[in-house]
Amino acid sequence: MKRLRIGPAYKLFFLAVVAYVLLVGAARTYDFAVTTADRREVAALAPVLVDKLVVVDAGHGGPDPGVVRDGVREKDITLAVALRLAEYLEQGGARVLLTRDKDCDLADSEPGTKSRKRQDLERRVAIANDNKADVFVSIHVNSFDEANEHGAQTFSQLGCTEGYQLAHAIQDELKTLLRNTDRVAKRGDYFTGRTTKMPAVVVEIGFITNPRECKLLQEPEYQSKVAFAIYAGLVRYFASGAGVVPPLTGE
Numbered sequence: 001m002k003r004l005r006i007g008p009a010y011k012l013f014f015l016a017v018v019a020y021v022l023l024v025g026a027a028r029t030y031d032f033a034v035t036t037a038d039r040r041e042v043a044a045l046a047p048v049l050v051d052k053l054v055v056v057d058a059g060h061g062g063p064d065p066g067v068v069r070d071g072v073r074e075k076d077i078t079l080a081v082a083l084r085l086a087e088y089l090e091q092g093g094a095r096v097l098l099t100r101d102k103d104c105d106l107a108d109s110e111p112g113t114k115s116r117k118r119q120d121l122e123r124r125v126a127i128a129n130d131n132k133a134d135v136f137v138s139i140h141v142n143s144f145d146e147a148n149e150h151g152a153q154t155f156s157q158l159g160c161t162e163g164y165q166l167a168h169a170i171q172d173e174l175k176t177l178l179r180n181t182d183r184v185a186k187r188g189d190y191f192t193g194r195t196t197k198m199p200a201v202v203v204e205i206g207f208i209t210n211p212r213e214c215k216l217l218q219e220p221e222y223q224s225k226v227a228f229a230i231y232a233g234l235v236r237y238f239a240s241g242a243g244v245v246p247p248l249t250g251e
C-alpha cells in the first residue's frame with residue numbers, strides 16, 4: 001500500500017491551523033467564561049458553606065424598575081444575577097433565601113410612594129433578620145451622568161468590620177474574574193446595612209449608563225460570570241472566618 005506523503009509546506013500549514021484553533025479557543029475561554037482553575041479553586045473551599053444561610057436580594061422589582069436605560073431595566077438584570085448566584089450557592093452546599101424570585105417587590109402599600117419603597121426594603125431585611133441569616137447580599141446596577149464610568153463595586157455598611165471584609169472579598173473576585181474594574185470595596189450608609197443584624201453588602205455589578213457595560217449586563221454568560229465572582233467572594237469570606245484560608249485584608 002502506498003503511503004500518503006505530506007510535504008513540509010503542508011505540514012507547516014497544518015500545524016499553523018492547529019495552533020490558531022487552539023489559541024482562539026483558549027482566548028475565548030479566557031474572555032468569556034470562568035476558567036476551570038478558578039472553579040476548582042473555589043470548589044475546594046466550598047465545604048465552608050455548609051450550614052450557612054445566605055439571603056440573596058435582587059434589587060428593585062415589580063412597580064420599581066430601578067435604573068432604566070433604553071428599555072433595559074435594573075430589576076431584570078438584578079433578578080437574573082441573583083437567581084444564578086442562588087444556584088451556585090446551593091450547589092456549593094449553602095442554604096439560600098431569595099427576597100424575590102420573580103418580577104415583584106415585597107410591599108403592599110400604594111405603588112410609587114415613599115412608604116411603599118420603605119416597606120419593600122423593611123420586608124427584605126426582615127427575611128434576613130427573622131431567619132438569622134449569616135450574610136445579606138443585595139445586587140444592584142449603578143448609573144451615572146457620564147457614560148464612561150464603569151466597573152462593578154461592592155459596598156458595606158459604615159462601622160461593620162465583617163461587612164467590609166465580605167465586600168473586600170467579593171470585590172477582589174470581581175476584579176480578578178471580570179478583569180474590567182479597578183474599583184475598590186467602599187463603605188457607605190444604607191437602609192439595609194443599617195437594619196440587618198448580620199454583615200450586609202450591596203454589589204453594584206456595573207453601570208447601565210455605560211453602553212458597553214449595559215450590553216454585557218444583559219448577556220446571560222456575563223451575568224453568570226458576575227454571579228460566580230460574588231459566589232467566590234462569599235466562599236473566601238466564610239473560608240477565612242473558619243480559618244481555612246488566611247484572614248482577609250481590610251481593617
Ligand SMILES: [Zn+2]
Binds near residue numbers: 060066074140141
Ligand atoms: Zn438599585
